[in-house]
Amino acid sequence: xxxxxxxxxxxxxxxxxxxxxxxxxxxxxxxxxxxxxxxxxxxxxxxxxxxxxxxxxxxxxxxxxxxxxxxxxxxxxxxxxxxxxxxxxxxxxxxxxxxxxxxxxxxxxxxxxxxxxxxxxxxxxxxxxxxxxxxxxxxxxxxxxxxxxxxxxxxxxxxxxxxxxxxxxxxxxxxxxxxxxxxxxxxxxxxxxxxxxxxxxxxxx
Amino acid sequence: xxxxxxxxxxxxxxxxxxxxxxxxxxxxxxxxxxxxxxxxxxxxxxxxxxxxxxxxxxxxxxxxxxxxxxxxxxxxxxxxxxxxxxxxxxxxxxxxxxxxxxxxxxxxxxxxxxxxxxxxxxxxxxxxxxxxxxxxxxxxxxxxxxxxxxxxxxxxxxxxxxxxxxxxxxxxxxxxxxxxxxxxxxxxxxxxxxxxxxxxxxxxx
Numbered sequence: 001x002x003x004x005x006x007x008x009x010x011x012x013x014x015x016x017x018x019x020x021x022x023x024x025x026x027x028x029x030x031x032x033x034x035x036x037x038x039x040x041x042x043x044x045x046x047x048x049x050x051x052x053x054x055x056x057x058x059x060x061x062x063x064x065x066x067x068x069x070x071x072x073x074x075x076x077x078x079x080x081x082x083x084x085x086x087x088x089x090x091x092x093x094x095x096x097x098x099x100x101x102x103x104x105x106x107x108x109x110x111x112x113x114x115x116x117x118x119x120x121x122x123x124x125x126x127x128x129x130x131x132x133x134x135x136x137x138x139x140x141x142x143x144x145x146x147x148x149x150x151x152x153x154x155x156x157x158x159x160x161x162x163x164x165x166x167x168x169x170x171x172x173x174x175x176x177x178x179x180x181x182x183x184x185x186x187x188x189x190x191x192x193x194x195x196x197x198x199x200x201x202x203x204x205x
Numbered sequence: 206x207x208x209x210x211x212x213x214x215x216x217x218x219x220x221x222x223x224x225x226x227x228x229x230x231x232x233x234x235x236x237x238x239x240x241x242x243x244x245x246x247x248x249x250x251x252x253x254x255x256x257x258x259x260x261x262x263x264x265x266x267x268x269x270x271x272x273x274x275x276x277x278x279x280x281x282x283x284x285x286x287x288x289x290x291x292x293x294x295x296x297x298x299x300x301x302x303x304x305x306x307x308x309x310x311x312x313x314x315x316x317x318x319x320x321x322x323x324x325x326x327x328x329x330x331x332x333x334x335x336x337x338x339x340x341x342x343x344x345x346x347x348x349x350x351x352x353x354x355x356x357x358x359x360x361x362x363x364x365x366x367x368x369x370x371x372x373x374x375x376x377x378x379x380x381x382x383x384x385x386x387x388x389x390x391x392x393x394x395x396x397x398x399x400x401x402x403x404x405x406x407x408x409x410x
Contacts, residue, residue, distance in 0.1 A: 035325040037242060117322040120240035155403055161388065161396040168377025169370055176369045183366065191366040198360055199404035 091147030233316035296352030308394040318379035
């Protein structure tokens with residue numbers, strides 16, 4: 001999985017960003033497998049074919065790394081799911097887009113999503129920052145459900161609780177999906193979207 | 206929240222069991238709030254009004270405690286949800302029972318459920334034991350959905366993925382429900398059951 005270390009001549013801004021993403025994903029995978037404390041900076045350096053000093057060029061320490069990983073995960077979700085969804089006016093179309101995009105990227109952010117459980121390890125300030133970003137996503141989902149309710153398309157459900165349940169279901173994929181298992185990412189995306197749409201939408205028959 | 210320490214003359218088997226449950230819940234709450242490493246045996250002793258040696262009468266150490274907490278959580282779920290559900294023959298009735306019972310006890314096992322994320326901190330043997338117990342519960346849910354499918358009551362969903370999604374939704378309550386928030390446990394139980402039933406069952410109209 002590890003690639004050869006970059007030569008300094010190649011280190012454009014974009015490569016630097018790609019390198020960081022690679023470090024975050026590798027570190028997240030290690031932390032989820034071994035636990036935060038059992039994962040050393042040495043382990044992470046080895047996983048991405050860097051020396052320990054080379055790794056410190058990108059990150060300053062484990063606590064800081066954890067925050068960077070979560071920021072990276074939120075950046076990814078915002079740019080691939082939330083931002084494009086904001087421009088979709090029809091609430092049902094918007095909901096379908098959110099579900100398919102988020103469920104579909106779950107394999108990509110698998111370890112990173114699970115790391116959300118490491119929130120207590122962050123500083124108070126960093127923790128509040130991440131919680132606020134998650135809350136904005138949830139609020140957007142809630143607004144979308146409010147739109148559906150207004151159109152009479154939502155089942156007889158409390159909008160707040162329904163949004164939390166939909167959110168939990170989609171985030172849940174990260175916890176149970178095994179990219180090496182017998183289910184494909186496409187199947188899981190499709191089925192989970194259907195599950196949540198079935199839960200939320202009034203049947204049109 | 207802490208109660209007075211028990212006098213040794215009171216320590217019947219039942220009191221001992223109750224005392225252990227109290228320690229597990231208090232410890233789980235601390236670990237979820239502060240993180241596993243930041244929680245000391247001293248903190249736990251203080252939370253349940255015991256001296257540190259007094260606490261060691263009940264538990265042998267933090268790693269062992271974590272396993273005991275998870276075993277306690279699985280015992281509770283099995284005796285209050287799974288075992289009584291096994292005697293319900295009709296799959297729809299059985300599903301409704303599982304959802305309402307499990308969602309309804311979520312406040313009780315809140316911290317404990319979240320601790321499932323600490324699985325990597327267990328020894329390999331203990332981890333496998335807990336994973337196997339969770340898998341038996343999931344398998345029972347899957348069987349119930351198979352029964353619904355056979356009766357034509359299940360939507361056009363993959364049984365395995367549907368069971369995983371239902372499981373994730375119900376476990377998700379533990380992560381987002383705030384017992385001190387504006388939503389009552391009854392509302393959350395009711396709404397989450399409706400959400401999952403809507404997702405799974407063909408509409409009867």
